[in-house]
Amino acid sequence: MNQLSERAQQVLEAVVIDHIRSGEPVGSRTISKRHLLQVSSATIRNVMADLEEMGLLLQPHTSAGRVPTEKGLRFYIDSIMKSKDLEDQEKRLIQQALKDVHKDLATLLQKTSKVLSGFCKQAGVVLWPKITLTRLKHIEFVRLRAHQIMVILITKSGLVNHVVLHGEEDVDQDELDKYGRYLNDIFRDMTLGEIKERIIEEMKNEKNLFDELYSRALKMTDQAFQSTFESSELYIEGQLNLINNPEFSDVERLRHLFHAFEDKSKIIRLLDLTLSNASGVKVILGKESSLNELYELSIISSPYKRGNTMLGALGVIGPLRMDYSRIVPVVEFTAALLSRLMEEPE
Amino acid sequence: MNQLSERAQQVLEAVVIDHIRSGEPVGSRTISKRHLLQVSSATIRNVMADLEEMGLLLQPHTSAGRVPTEKGLRFYIDSIMKSKDLEDQEKRLIQQALKDVHKDLATLLQKTSKVLSGFCKQAGVVLWPKITLTRLKHIEFVRLRAHQIMVILITKSGLVNHVVLHGEEDVDQDELDKYGRYLNDIFRDMTLGEIKERIIEEMKNEKNLFDELYSRALKMTDQAFQSTFESSELYIEGQLNLINNPEFSDVERLRHLFHAFEDKSKIIRLLDLTLSNASGVKVILGKESSLNELYELSIISSPYKRGNTMLGALGVIGPLRMDYSRIVPVVEFTAALLSRLMEEPE
DNA sequence: TGGTAGCACTCTCGTTCAATGAGTGCCAAG
DNA sequence: CTTGGCACTCATTGAACGAGAGTGCTACCA
Numbered sequence: 221m222n223q224l225s226e227r228a229q230q231v232l233e234a235v236v237i238d239h240i241r242s243g244e245p246v247g248s249r250t251i252s253k254r255h256l257l258q259v260s261s262a263t264i265r266n267v268m269a270d271l272e273e274m275g276l277l278l279q280p281h282t283s284a285g286r287v288p289t290e291k292g293l294r295f296y297i298d299s300i301m302k303s304k305d306l307e308d309q310e311k312r313l314i315q316q317a318l319k320d321v322h323k324d325l326a327t328l329l330q331k332t333s334k335v336l337s338g339f340c341k342q343a344g345v346v347l348w349p350k351i352t353l354t355r356l357k358h359i360e361f362v363r364l365r366a367h368q369i370m371v372i373l374i375t376k377s378g379l380v381n382h383v384v385l386h387g388e389e390d391v392d393q394d395e396l397d398k399y400g401r402y403l404n405d406i407f408r409d410m411t412l413g414e415i416k417e418r419i420i421e422e423m424k425n426e427k428n429l430f431d432e433l434y435s436r437a438l439k440m441t442d443q444a445f446q447s448t449f450e451s452s453e454l455y456i457e458g459q460l461n462l463i464n465n466p467e468f469s470d471v472e473r474l475r476h477l478f479h480a481f482e483d484k485s486k487i488i489r490l491l492d493l494t495l496s497n498a499s500g501v502k503v504i505l506g507k508e509s510s511l512n513e514l515y516e517l518s519i520i521s522s523p524y525k526r527g528n529t530m531l532g533a534l535g536v537i538g539p540l541r542m543d544y545s546r547i548v549p550v551v552e553f554t555a556a557l558l559s560r561l562m563e564e565p566e
Numbered sequence: 567m568n569q570l571s572e573r574a575q576q577v578l579e580a581v582v583i584d585h586i587r588s589g590e591p592v593g594s595r596t597i598s599k600r601h602l603l604q605v606s607s608a609t610i611r612n613v614m615a616d617l618e619e620m621g622l623l624l625q626p627h628t629s630a631g632r633v634p635t636e637k638g639l640r641f642y643i644d645s646i647m648k649s650k651d652l653e654d655q656e657k658r659l660i661q662q663a664l665k666d667v668h669k670d671l672a673t674l675l676q677k678t679s680k681v682l683s684g685f686c687k688q689a690g691v692v693l694w695p696k697i698t699l700t701r702l703k704h705i706e707f708v709r710l711r712a713h714q715i716m717v718i719l720i721t722k723s724g725l726v727n728h729v730v731l732h733g734e735e736d737v738d739q740d741e742l743d744k745y746g747r748y749l750n751d752i753f754r755d756m757t758l759g760e761i762k763e764r765i766i767e768e769m770k771n772e773k774n775l776f777d778e779l780y781s782r783a784l785k786m787t788d789q790a791f792q793s794t795f796e797s798s799e800l801y802i803e804g805q806l807n808l809i810n811n812p813e814f815s816d817v818e819r820l821r822h823l824f825h826a827f828e829d830k831s832k833i834i835r836l837l838d839l840t841l842s843n844a845s846g847v848k849v850i851l852g853k854e855s856s857l858n859e860l861y862e863l864s865i866i867s868s869p870y871k872r873g874n875t876m877l878g879a880l881g882v883i884g885p886l887r888m889d890y891s892r893i894v895p896v897v898e899f900t901a902a903l904l905s906r907l908m909e910e911p912e
Numbered sequence: 913t914g915g916t917a918g919c920a921c922t923c924t925c926g927t928t929c930a931a932t933g934a935g936t937g938c939c940a941a942g
Numbered sequence: 943c944t945t946g947g948c949a950c951t952c953a954t955t956g957a958a959c960g961a962g963a964g965t966g967c968t969a970c971c972a
Contacts, residue, residue: 247935260945265936283935283952324714324730358708362720368670372726374708374716382726384670460824469817475809482806593964606916611965629923629964915971922965928958936951942944 229300230255231267232276236288236296240541243466245285290505293540297503303549314339314554318561325378330455332534332558337458340547342465342538343481345521347491348453349377349531352413359403359441361396369396371444375412379453383444391436399437416445454484454491456537467539473516480513490514491533494521499530501552506540516540520547522555526562534558575646576601577613578622582634582642586887589812591631636851639886643849649895660685660900664907671724676801678880678904683804686893688811688884689827691867693837694799695723695877698759705749705787707742715742717790721758725799729790737782745783762791800830800837802883813885819862826859836860837879840867845876847898852886862886866893868901872908880904 224232234255238246248264268286271277276292279285288296314335321331329346336344354375362370367390373381407415419442423435459481468474480486490509494502501522507515520542521535534555536547570578580601584592594610614632617623622638625631634642660681667677675692682690700721708716713736719727753761765788769781805827814820826832836855840848847868853861866888867881880901882893 245935249935261935262937262945262947263943265938266944269937279936281952282937283933283950285935326730357710358706360704360706360718362704364703364720364722364724370720370724370726372706372718372720374710374718374728376710378710378716378730380716380718380726380728382720384672384724460821460828463817463821463824471809471815471817471820474817474820475806478806478809591964595964607964608916608918608966609914612915615966625965627923628966629921631964913972917970918968920965920967922963924963925961927960930955930957932953932955934951934953936949938949939947941946 224295224299227259228267228271231264232271232288232292232296233300235268235271235277235286236293236300239287240543243541245280245287247285250285290507290540293505293544294508297505297544301545301548304545306549306553310339310550311553314550315557318557328558328561330457332554333455333457336534336536336551336554337461339550340536340538340542341458341461342536342542342547343456343458343462344534344536345457345487345491345519346455346534347488347532348379350495351375351379351449352416353411353529353531354379355409355411356407356415357409359400359407361399361440363391363393363396366390369440371440373412373444373448376409381448383447385440385443387440395433398433399440402434403437403441412445412448415441416449419445454488456481456484456487462538465539465541467516467541476513477517480511480517486511486513487519487537490519491521491535494533494535495523495530499523499525501548501555503544503548518542520544520551522551524555524558524562526559531559531562570641570645573605574613574617577610578617578634578638578642579646581614581617581623581632582639582646585633586889589887591626591633593631596631636853636886639851640854643851643890647891647894650891652895652899656685656896657899660896661903664903674904674907676803678900679801679803682880682882682897682900683807685896686882686884686888687804687807688882688888688893689805689808690801690803690880690882691833691837691865692801692880693834693878694725696841697721697725697795698762699757699875699877700725701755701757702753702761703755705746705753707745707786709737709739709742712736715786717786719758719790719794722755727794729793731786731789733786741779744779745786748780749783749787758791758794761787762795765791800834802827802830802833808884811885811887813862813887822859823863826857826863832857832859833865833883836865837867837881840879840881841869841876845869845871847894847901849890849894864888866890866897868897870901870904870908872905877905877908 231251234251235246238250238254248261248268251264252259252261268277271292272279272286276289276295277286278289280287317335318328318331321327329348333344333346354377356373357376358374360372362372364370364384367387369385369387369391371383371385410418419438423438423442462468462477463474468477490504490511501520503518503520505518509519516539517537518540519535519537521533523530523533525531535551577597580597581592584596584600594607594614597610598605598607614623617638618625618632621635622641623632624635626633663681664674664677667673675694679690679692700723702719703722704720706718708718710716710730713733715731715733715737717729717731756764765784769784769788808814808823809820814823836850836857847866849864849866851864855865862885863883864886865881865883867879869876869879871877881897
């Protein structure tokens with residue numbers, strides 16, 4: 221039953237808005253007084269009973285008001301919600317906050333995360349640009365001590381990634397320098413994804429196996445890539461904001477919460493979903509994530525891009541009860557702004 | 567009154583031990599039953615009243631048992647406590663946990679922090695070796711884009727530090743490579759502290775000002791050092807353990823707690839204290855830290871070293887009510903072990 | 913004179929109970 | 943279809959109360 225009467229929608233909207241504001245179950249009288257002056261509370265009660273039957277509302281106990289279910293929120297967000305546009309002043313505030321730091325990507329992204337968390341009073345997240353899409357600026361090999369070599373990858377965007385390799389054979393610094401010069405010439409300005417493919421290809425090519433130096437260099441780079449691709453960076457800021465939400469005033473829940481943040485990989489995977497799909501703001505509610513660590517959290521996210529290529533994602537994480545009508549535009553605006561900032565440099 | 571009668575000490579000890587175990591105020595009868603069978607509860611009560619007058623114990627309310635004060639804990643730790651030696655098996659467990667990873671310093675230190683937290687069921691902390699003492703392995707300059715240069719410092723211990731500099735003038739990669747070769751030759755294997763001094767000295771030296779290249783390279787390195795010295799790395803693991811302590815079952819306190827962890831610099835400064843003083847395990851109780859963020863936490867820490875030079879510090883952070891008699895030896899042992907592991911490589 | 917037994921007293925904590933009030937469902941009338 | 947009215951349910955609150963833990967004090971004992 222995707223069709224709801226005009227009135228049912230109004231009631232659902234009223235319940236959601238009121239509940240988001242107060243955190244409490246909301247009763248029929250409250251609605252008839254505050255939102256729909258035309259009809260009496262009894263009428264509202266009838267509608268609410270219908271909505272409950274459809275699974276959009278829920279009564280914590282018999283004599284309590286109603287609370288929106290996940291399904292109810294979903295419907296509200298998809299069909300009813302009217303986003304409140306940002307005030308010009310708010311826009312300016314965000315722009316200003318990101319203007320000052322836009323030179324260094326690392327701090328820019330971290331700052332973005334902070335801005336998101338600050339504006340939405342929840343946790344803000346920003347995912348680094350997909351590593352496969354970023355271009356290599358420089359690769360360097362440093363011998364730390366016997367059998368221990370550090371490989372440092374620097375991407376154009378300013379991400380520095382280092383890996384320590386433990387080799388069978390010992391290689392001296394001079395030879396490593398040769399590797400470096402060699403590979404820098406070939407790979408510079410290619411994306412890491414392209415490089416990876418190239419390496420696989422070259423390693424198959426038998427004749428290269430005879431070129432000792434080249435072969436070893438490739439092998440090392442390959443190893444370094446292995447762990448580089450695994451480590452995806454994610455900035456999470458403002459986790460402390462979440463504690464203020466009354467839904468987490470219970471210690472047991474707080475434990476769940478921080479447990480969820482403990483390994484970022486789950487959240488990264490979730491944000492990756494945002495990337496894979498069409499662009500635009502996406503809201504994932506509680507159990508929809510099918511990660512039970514996040515079953516009572518929701519994520520509002522959007523990709524940011526350069527031109528037509530999706531780079532990374534950013535968003536806001538908070539409890540199910542959030543002011544979506546405000547946060548969605550904030551995320552949208554911030555993503556657009558960040559995308560614009562990503563254009564500039566070259 | 568630093569002199570306490572034998573019996574008073576026994577009573578204090580009993581109160582501390584029992585309170586650490588249970589978290590509750592402990593009464594006279596409990597003590598006479600569980601710890602000091604010879605005397606009656608009435609006698610204990612008299613002693614307790616004395617101890618309270620001295621400020622070592624405290625009664626939450628009239629008809630409750632006693633709880634040790636900070637001062638009481640201090641006295642207990644300094645004068646009464648008998649450390650329980652670690653079981654051989656525990657020692658072996660710790661050794662084994664650190665054996666596997668001892669090749670890469672970053673992971674070794676992180677693992678150490680995890681081990682500490684795991685063994686003590688509190689948060690474990692490990693401070694990176696003091697940056698001024700570590701030796702430079704390699705310095706590299708990479709031009710990211712116009713007016714934007716990344717300086718990468720790699721230390722012998724495997725710490726990688728990068729800084730993005732925004733220069734007035736643009737320098738091309740070839741020149742930067744020259745800087746690199748130049749500086750690597752001079753500075754390699756010196757400690758960062760020595761290098762810093764050397765730079766200051768050289769920059770004063772007027773004749774160097776005419777060597778354009780050298781002068782610019784020095785200036786850049788100096789800038790890079792600026793922010794490198796500020797950023798000291800600290801691993802904190804197992805913060806989640808702290809939530810389990812009943813003293814943090816109150817949400818307000820939890821907020822305080824996580825707030826305290828939010829900026830690591832406070833904790834770093836506290837650990838630095840451990841370094842500056844004589845070696846050995848040090849316990850800082852609550853307000854003694856004179857950081858009001860940490861007023862209800864205590865830190866048990868110890869330096870670790872190579873030979874006679876203190877490198878860094880490690881320790882355990884938890885509530886005032888911790889099993890010091892067990893944790894102190896764990897920290898002690900782990901610090902000694904880590905020191906031993908730092909000897910090996912060369 | 914130091915230790916002890918006993919007792920009255922204090923204070924917290926959990927339980928019970930009733931009152932309160934918010935909110936519902938349903939029915940009959942408009 | 944809407945509405946007013948009414949009986950009903952249930953969480954919450956606060957008061958009263960008893961149980962239990964623990965104390966301080968006093969009188970007594972070796």
